[in-house]
Amino acid sequence: MKRLQAKVGENGQLIFPEEFNLRYGLKPGTQVYVDETEKGPRLRLPITHLTKVYIEPTNRCNLDCRICMRKVWDEPLDQMSRETFSQIIEGLKIFSPPPIVFFGALGEPLAHPDIVNMITQAKALGSSVELITNGTLLTKKLSEQMIEAGLDRLWVSLDGATPECYGDLRLGAMFPEVLANLKAFRDARWSNPSLSFFSSFHMKPDIGIVFVAMKRNIHELPSLLSLAMRLGATRVLVSNVLPYTDEMCQEVLYSRSLTDVVYQSSVFRLDLPKIDVDEITKKSLYLSMRSGNSISLVRGHLWEGNDYCPFIENGATAISWEGNLSPCLPLLHSHTSYFNGIERISRRYTVGNINEHSLQDLRDKPDYLSFRERVQTFDFAPCTYCGSCSLFWENEEDCLGNSFPTCGGCLWAQGVIQCP
Numbered sequence: 094m095k096r097l098q099a100k101v102g103e104n105g106q107l108i109f110p111e112e113f114n115l116r117y118g119l120k121p122g123t124q125v126y127v128d129e130t131e132k133g134p135r136l137r138l139p140i141t142h143l144t145k146v147y148i149e150p151t152n153r154c155n156l157d158c159r160i161c162m163r164k165v166w167d168e169p170l171d172q173m174s175r176e177t178f179s180q181i182i183e184g185l186k187i188f189s190p191p192p193i194v195f196f197g198a199l200g201e202p203l204a205h206p207d208i209v210n211m212i213t214q215a216k217a218l219g220s221s222v223e224l225i226t227n228g229t230l231l232t233k234k235l236s237e238q239m240i241e242a243g244l245d246r247l248w249v250s251l252d253g254a255t256p257e258c259y260g261d262l263r264l265g266a267m268f269p270e271v272l273a274n275l276k277a278f279r280d281a282r283w284s285n286p287s288l289s290f291f292s293s294f295h296m297k298p299d300i301g302i303v304f305v306a307m308k309r310n311i312h313e314l315p316s317l318l319s320l321a322m323r324l325g326a327t328r329v330l331v332s333n334v335l336p337y338t339d340e341m342c343q344e345v346l347y348s349r350s351l352t353d354v355v356y357q358s359s360v361f362r363l364d365l366p367k368i369d370v371d372e373i374t375k376k377s378l379y380l381s382m383r384s385g386n387s388i389s390l391v392r393g394h395l396w397e398g399n400d401y402c403p404f405i406e407n408g409a410t411a412i413s414w415e416g417n418l419s420p421c422l423p424l425l426h427s428h429t430s431y432f433n434g435i436e437r438i439s440r441r442y443t444v445g446n447i448n449e450h451s452l453q454d455l456r457d458k459p460d461y462l463s464f465r466e467r468v469q470t471f472d473f474a475p476c477t478y479c480g481s482c483s484l485f486w487e488n489e490e491d492c493l494g495n496s497f498p499t500c501g502g503c504l505w506a507q508g509v510i511q512c513p
Contacts, residue, residue, distance in 0.1 A: 116190060118142025118408070126469065131394075137406060140465040143188055143456060144408030147422055148181065149173065149198030150205035151414055156227055156265040160252075160305055162199060165337045165429050172205050173414040177448055181412060182214050184452025191218045195513070197225035197248070198411060198425055204230060209238045216243035223248060225303065225513060229266050231274040236281045239298070246299040248330075248513045249275060252307075254316035262310065272324075275300070279325045301328040303513060307344035332511040335504060336431040347509050348433070351477050357387055357399075364389045398508030400471040402500065410456070416447040418455045420464060422512055423505055424498060432502065433480060438487045442498040464498070473501035477509075 099109045109119060118139050119125070128135040138144070151172035154163070185191060194215040196202040203226050205211070215222045224239070225248035239247070249271075253259030256268040282296045302321045304314060314331070321329050336342045363386040368374060382388055388395045404411075404421035411419045419425045424442040431437065444461045445454075455461065467473075474484070474491035480502070484491055491499045504510045 118144075130397075137469065138408050140405065140462065140469055141456075142408045143192045143410065145193040145195060145410075146181070146185065147195045147198055147409065147411040147425075148178075148211075149200065149412065149414045149425065150178075150196055150202045150208055150211060152198070152200040152426075153204050154199075154201040154227070155204060155229060156201070156263055158227075158263050160262060160307075160334055160337070160341060162337050162426065162428050166426070168426065170200075171414060172200075173416070175207065177414075177416040178207075178211060178214070180416065180447045181452065182218065184447065185215075185218055185220070187453055191220040192408070193223065194218075194220045195223045195225075197223075197513075198413065198422055200414070201227055201230065203235065209235070209242050212239055212242040212244055221245045223513065225250065227263065227266060228271040228274050231271075231278055233274075233277045233281065236274075236278040237284070240278075240281055240284075244298045246301055247278065248301040248303055250303045250305070251317060251320075252305050253310050254313040254320050258310050258313050262305075262307075272320075275324050282325075296325070299328070300324060300326040301330060301513060302326050304329060304331045305334050306331055306346055307334045307341075308346060309344060311346060330511055330513055333504070333509050335510055337429065339431065342431045342434055347504075350509065351507060361385075362387045362389055365391070367391055400473075400506060401508070402468045402471070402503070402506045403511070404505070405465050405468040412447060417441075417443040418445055418447060418452070419443055420461070420468070421505070423503060432477070432485075432504070435480065435486065437485065437502060440488060440497070467495070468500055468506075471500070471506070473499055476501035477504065477507050 097110050097113050099107055099113075102108050113119070118141060123139045123141060125139045126137045128137065152168065153170045153172060154161070157163070185194070196208065196211065202208055202224050208224075212222050212224070222244055223246040224244060228249045228251075250263075251259065251271070252262045253268070259268040260266065279300065282298065302317065302324075304317055306314065318329060333347050334341060334344055336345060363381060363384070365381075365388065368378070370378065402421070409421065411422050411425045413419070413425050417425075419442055423439065427439065427441045429436060429438050444458055447455070472493065473495055474493045476485045476491065479485070482492060485502055488499050488502065489497045491501050495501075500506055505512070
């Protein structure tokens, strides 16, 4: 954790260091929210600040995974043109500091023939660049090219730690081949010309693992953590599954968590310290967490992830392969999913197209600014807790009078689904 020093001015205003203001978009006159919490005030990013851009190089993929949106999807398959990507790069040039560029949305980014050049151009902006892949197309040559291009972090989807479990979900992928590709990528980092003796202890690019938890694979999570360590990963991100088919509804691990008092704020709160988790404590800790109290772990409250959009709060935006700009990944494509066995239609929300308007103009559109402010205050109906009326079946409107797009039924905003 980096600590910066702020001071209080003569008129009572809080003055942050210029470095801090620049990084988080705190310009004179910018409006920000400050939450009063039990741990003290919490500053939230201004909705005008762009921190991260998700770019979808293609919506094509070489696999046929059980958990993919394609199971219920009917959209044309294609890839981002050089002209569209050039428009994005031009639009990013005016932002300072440059935002993180993340390659990945619905398709497999490595299926785009120009992906290395895309990484190169994004790095030329001064951006930190990340990419997510299923690992099947990660050849040794491509690994070396991406490392040389300056990739900062490679995320790999691994939903199992054995060939049987992995192959059951990632149809068309061979687990041993994916592991071999990842090991080759890990080893190729040693040839990075920018690697010094000291930086070799924290090698670039970082490797991150994404694990989608389900009933059929959650038993492999401990083995996956061991595998991640051997692969040199620095992060493992666990998400729940979003069922796009009736079959996958049986796989969810959050049937109670959205209404469970453990994740809610209540009068009676259980504050837990750092404590050994072993054979002696595991039963007592489990029963304590199931005792009907809201839980705090070392001053971190489990209920603080509620009604919190990770995309808006972190200054992100998403751009599809066609150049359509959306506020987040869940709104990038129309899709049908299931919640508690109920079919729900989510219509995509497009602010505009990057080929017709600059990135800055799209970010500054009044309706987009208004939407981001509405999400930050999160004045939506509590659909994930209720889900009992027909308005929940779509994201068109809710019972509090909010119009399209409504976010009360979003599982990302409740900390159930996570993206890198």
